[in-house]
Amino acid sequence: GEDVEQSLFLSVREGDSSVINCTYTDSSSTYLYWYKQEPGAGLQLLTYIFSNMDMKQDQRLTVLLNKKDKHLSLRIADTQTGDSAIYFCAEGNYGGSQGNLIFGKGTKLSVKP
Amino acid sequence: EPEVTQTPSHQVTQMGQEVILRCVPISNHLYFYWYRQILGQKVEFLVSFYNNEISEKSEIFDDQFSVERPDGSNFTLKIRSTKLEDSAMYFCASSEAGQGFQETQYFGPGTRLLVL
Numbered sequence: 001g002e003d004v005e006q007s008l009f010l011s012v013r014e015g016d017s018s019v020i021n022c023t024y025t026d027s028s029s030t031y032l033y034w035y036k037q038e039p040g041a042g043l044q045l046l047t048y049i050f051s052n053m054d055m056k057q058d059q060r061l062t063v064l065l066n067k068k069d070k071h072l073s074l075r076i077a078d079t080q081t082g083d084s085a086i087y088f089c090a091e092g093n094y095g096g097s098q099g100n101l102i103f104g105k106g107t108k109l110s111v112k113p
Numbered sequence: 114e115p116e117v118t119q120t121p122s123h124q125v126t127q128m129g130q131e132v133i134l135r136c137v138p139i140s141n142h143l144y145f146y147w148y149r150q151i152l153g154q155k156v157e158f159l160v161s162f163y164n165n166e167i168s169e170k171s172e173i174f175d176d177q178f179s180v181e182r183p184d185g186s187n188f189t190l191k192i193r194s195t196k197l198e199d200s201a202m203y204f205c206a207s208s209e210a211g212q213g214f215q216e217t218q219y220f221g222p223g224t225r226l227l228v229l
Binding site: 004031033035041042043044045048088090103105106 | 119146148155156157158161169171204206216219220222223
C-alpha cells in the first residue's frame with residue numbers, strides 16, 4: 001500500500017540550513033504537503049507542492065520534488081530555535097475521489113543555539 | 114485567520130464508555146476529516162465526510178465509530194465503547210473542496226483521548 005517515510009531526527013545549529021527528507025510510494029500523488037507540529041499543538045500547514053512542479057519557494061522554506069525518485073525535501077534557511085518541532089510529510093491523491101492524506105512518521109527537528 | 118477548533122483538548126475515560134469528540138471546521142469548508150495519532154506512531158486517516166455522508170473511511174473506522182454533523186457548525190466523532198487502544202490524539206481537519214487547490218486540509222489542535 002501507499003507509504004511515506006522520513007528520518008526521525010535532525011539536529012542543527014541556529015543559523016544553519018535544515019533539510020528534511022521524505023520518500024513516498026504513490027506515483028499518482030497529486031499534492032505533497034509539509035505540516036509542522038509544535039509540542040502540545042496541532043498540525044500546522046507549512047507549505048505544499050503540486051506534483052507537476054519540481055520546486056517551490058516560500059520565504060525561508062524551499063520545497064524540492066523529484067518525482068522520478070519519489071523524493072520530497074523541505075529546506076529551512078537560517079534555522080531558528082522557534083523552528084524546533086516535528087515536521088510531517090504527507091501525500092494526497094485527489095484523482096476523482098475525496099482523498100485522504102498519507103502521513104510520514106514525522107522528523108523531529110532540534111535547533112541548538 | 115479562520116481556524117479549525119476542537120473540544121475538549123484532553124479527555125480521560127474508562128474503557129467501555131462512549132466519548133464524543135467535537136470539532137468546528139472552518140466556516141466555508143465543505144469537506145471534513147478525522148485522523149488519529151497513537152503516541153509515537155504516524156498520523157492515520159479515519160474518515161472523510163461530505164454532504165452529510167461518509168465519503169471514505171479506513172479500516173480503523175469500524176462499527177464502534179460514527180460521525181455526525183448535528184448542526185451547521187459542528188462535526189463530531191463518536192466512539193461507542195472505548196478500548197484501551199483507542200487512546201490517541203484525534204485531529205479534525207477541513208477543506209474547502211475535495212479536488213484541486215482547494216482541497217488543502219487544515220487541521221485543528223487535536224483532542225488527546227486517554228482510555229483507562
